[in-house]
Amino acid sequence: MTTSMPDIANHTTAQTEGTLDWVGMSNIEMPIMVASKGESERMVSAHIDAFVNLKDAKAKGIHMSRLYLLIDELSTSNVLNYQSLVSLLDGFISSHQELSDQAKVQFCFDYHLRRKSLISGKEGWKAYPVTLTGNLNQGKLTIELTIDVPYSSTCPCSAALARQLIQKAFQDKFAQQSELALTDVHEWLGTTEGIVATPHSQRSVAEVKVKLNSSINDFPITEIVDLVEGSLKTPVQAAVKREDEQEFARLNGQNLMFCEDAARRLQHSLNQTDQFDDFWLRINHLESLHAHDAVSVTTKGIENGYQP
């Protein structure tokens, strides 16, 4: 004889009635196969949030296990791409008929890419934090991809102030000499007295969020990383030999930027491509001059689009 188990979610009603915006599970850890455009399908270790709304004020609760098992099925038998993300959201709602008409899911993971050194031809891994978010609200679908791309920024103001000090040191050193010997100047420039000041630079992070549509099935992770790094020109490096470090110093010197400059460069590049319905970006310069960060935020600026 089998004993039937109490089913609180189905057979009892709420002690206090009320509809709820989101109910679900946060921080579920699962391996997920991710389809990223131009890359082989890759297993990532994902942290997942899964939610539905509770529109029935009297219902005791949602069915957590149904959401969990739908994600588990994706983890064990499928690949995460645009279509499977949409099917997952559909499944959340169809498994909660009468209870829910909104669903959202978020996958957070590090996506590793091989990145080339600047000069030496070496390669190394870089981990990019990625968030994929799906939201289905009474039939209205939103799929978003957010990537954090680290880079280096050198302060243009600091660079100008350092140049002024270098000019002054040059004057102090050579002003009294009637004739300048090229070798003397050349040698002096190679000393710390010659380059008496250096501008400050900082590790910086561009957070880029794009709204995807069904014209994209595999997520454009590499494409966005390439776009950001290609625009800013000073990506954080993986494998570095001295020739790479020297090139990095040159690139920093030739791409001086405030957080405003970085945001405008990315805004320009993202406006050049029409594959994203909308974008939002936040530039964070983790200052070395200050103990606080310099930040700029912008969006595509479309009607009813992302708000800054």
Ligand SMILES: Nc1nc2c(ncn2[C@@H]2O[C@H](COP(=O)(O)OP(=O)(O)OP(=O)(O)O)[C@@H](O)[C@H]2O)c(=O)[nH]1
């Ligand atoms: N709704 C809800 N469930 C919770 C919560 N915390 C833990 N659970 C548990 O999640 C488990 C799974 O719930 P259900 O999905 O309703 O499980 P089930 O009744 O076996 O599954 P179905 O037959 O598909 O409804 C239950 O044992 C709940 O106790 C909570 O805060 N809210």
